[in-house]
Amino acid sequence: MASRPIPNSVDTVIVGNGPSALILSYILHGNIPYYNPAKAHPDPMLHAKLSQSPCLLDVDIADLTTHFAASRLSYSTQALPVNVLLDTLLRPLADTDPGEYTSCVEWRLEEDRRVQHVVLGNTPQAGGQWADNPVSASWNIGTLSYSEMLSLPGYTFDDHYREIQGGELPDFYRPPRREVAAYIAAYPAVVGIANSIYTDEEVQDIGKVDDGFHIDSHNIFCKHLVLASGIFSSLIPPRPILRPLSTLLEPNPMHGKPLLVVGSGFTAADVIISTPPTRKILHIFKWDPENNPSPLRACHPRAYPEYASVYRRMKLAAQVALGPQGLVSPMRIKRPNPFFKERDWDKVYEGLPNTFVKRLKCHNSSALLTLETANGHTIQREISNMEYVIGRRGSLGYLGDNIAKSIGTLEDQTLLNKALISGQTLRRNVEQSLEVAPNVFVIGSLTGDSLIRFAYGGCVFTAREIMRSNDSKCGTPNTTPRSSCESLSTAPSSTSDLQLPKTGARIAVGGHPDLHLDKRARTYTSDQEAENCEMWPDPWWWYRGCVVS
Structure with missing residues (x-):
């Protein structure tokens, strides 16, 4: 891929080639997500609102998510609302129902909505952190997430497994890192976005210029800049x-x-x-x-x-x-x-x-x-x-000072100092808007939500704003201004504000909200639980000091 010439002028440049960058590229290629009313979501309020406006690039995020905290369903209070929204539409009840879930999202190819863009990543193949292993750890260790939480649109991990292995996925499958890396590397060609993906590209010196941005290292001009370089690129x-x-x-x-x-x-x-x-x-x-x-x-x-x-x-x-x-x-x-x-x-x-x-x-x-x-x-x-x-950290050292200054705050000079950043560095900014500066967007783990399952929302939001700026809308135009669509985080002010989780909810413990716990726990008998889990003697062992995830 890297040997192909890169256009000198495009609408959008995405820095990073991990899962979030690939999801956004898939949408910018004209694959538009719609709510399918026939696959009624179990949240009746969500179903009613989306049935009236099914195009997910034309919804009011705040209006759709304000009731989540009071819902009888278990919604994450740690991920950004837009990420929780897309996650529950793609996998309704996946955390609490041991049976099969049916996605409420269908992808429609609308070629007139394509946006010219390039994806620039520094790893040898698409995948971001999945394509890189800076420590002496085996590639055969199972992922934290189950396979259904690792899928990208248009070509799921299940599809890839069937194609490579010739059989169905085992139940409760935690694929080894090697398999996930191979799946993500194969993804661009299978779904038809490989023409926009460039690997082994080290981006440097992105500056703000009139009417857009200039990437000095590649002599590229663009109108929109998307930061998808992640927070796992460097070991501390x-x-x-x-x-x-x-x-x-x-x-x-x-x-x-x-x-x-x-x-x-x-x-x-x-x-x-x-x-x-x-x-x-x-x-x-x-x-x-x-x-x-x-x-x-x-x-x-x-x-x-x-x-x-x-x-x-x-x-x-x-x-x-x-x-x-x-x-x-x-x-x-x-x-x-x-x-x-x-x-x-x-x-x-x-x-x-x-x-x-x-x-x-x-x-x-x-x-x-x-x-x-x-x-x-x-x-x-x-x-x-x-x-x-x-631990690992990311870096936005490829940004010029004029952009870094517009993204950062007076209290936090990390970006200007080119220091390593964590998922919390930009969290306060993205809780207000994923557009952290005019025409500069943040997606993926830079938002503080590091699971693939929570990457979709930011990509849908970013694609919507890019398409709107190009007068490319789907469905009935939404007249709500950007600032109203960018909802605040639903996270409570402290763990004491949390209600006890409903039985079967997946929980994150010990300050690690991304951990994907085992749905099989719902099938344990009390004897099995006592025999295998004596270190957690009470039924809420997984709740202490934790939040629903």
Whole structure:
């Protein structure tokens, strides 16, 4: 794709080639989403309103979502309302009904609504973070989301699986990252948008000019700019004292020196899971279960046995180092999950919560660390190399100062300083509007909603505004001004404002609202639950400190 010439003038440039960029490209190719009244949505108010105005590029988002908080259905209070709206239309009751759901959205090709655009991404194939793996984690680890939550419009993951595997998807399937990357890479050609997708393109120096924007690195002029570069492009760098460890040679498992893993989240767990069972691991992690719990705490042992196993070892290590602190032992479980038995954890794993590196001395193939533990003791450990995985961030360093200044706020100079950004950097802005500056839009994880299932809403909103500015509308024109259509977040002011979730709702725990919990929990008998989940002794274990997701 990258060898094709890129037009010097287009209506829209989308920076990034991940799922959200591909969804938006699909719509800008003239594939317009409509509500299908024959597939009546279970929310009668939503059904009535959309039956009158079925074109989803011509709806008042605020009017359609204001009743969500009081609805008998379980709607997310964390994702942006426009993202929740499209998610529930695409997959009504998918979170609460164990049966099959029927999408209320149909896509109609309307070629006269096409918008000339290009999608510029720096990965070798379409997929964004899915096409990139900056750590030594296996590509065969299952995704957090089930397969139905990973589909893009016009060619679902189920379609891809049937084509490649020649059979139907298994129930409750968490596809490995490798399969998802292959699906997204194949998607542009299958749905006919490959002509707009350019890979291996490093975008730099986007500036505001009269009547639009100029991308200096590619000499492209455009009227509309869409930021879809995500928040997962870069690992947070190690602290200065740890940076010399990055030069260590790759470990030789035969010499017996441990791999140092620093981090307490999913990426750290992925590295540990990917390590050979006999490889020794020294794991330094932050432990603050009351104020900042690890997202691994949310992982049910039946839905996510690999992550639950890592969390149990972290919890046991914290109890040994810090005392019980009223916690139930993670080893009190009648039937440990099979993944836990795959390695002799007592021999190969050493967890050190809230431990700091005071000094280190590097050799060619190892380093001697002087550590201060949580209880103030000083110990030494020799390691072979390090994976520093405390999180990922994105960057908008490709924006010129004039655009960065118009997007940022006086209180937050992150964009102007070209620093790494998180999902919260632009969250306040996008809660007011996804058009964060005139003709500059934000979609995907830059909005703070990082699941593919919540990418659709922002893409529909952005396509609507781009088409309206080009006098390309569907259905009856909506005369509501932009500012009224861009609804505020429905998130409550605090967790104390939340109501108890309805039975069967999918919940996110421990400050990680994107976790996709297991629908199979609804089919557990009380005996099975007691046998497999003794670490969560009450029926609302998954609700404490959490929000509906």
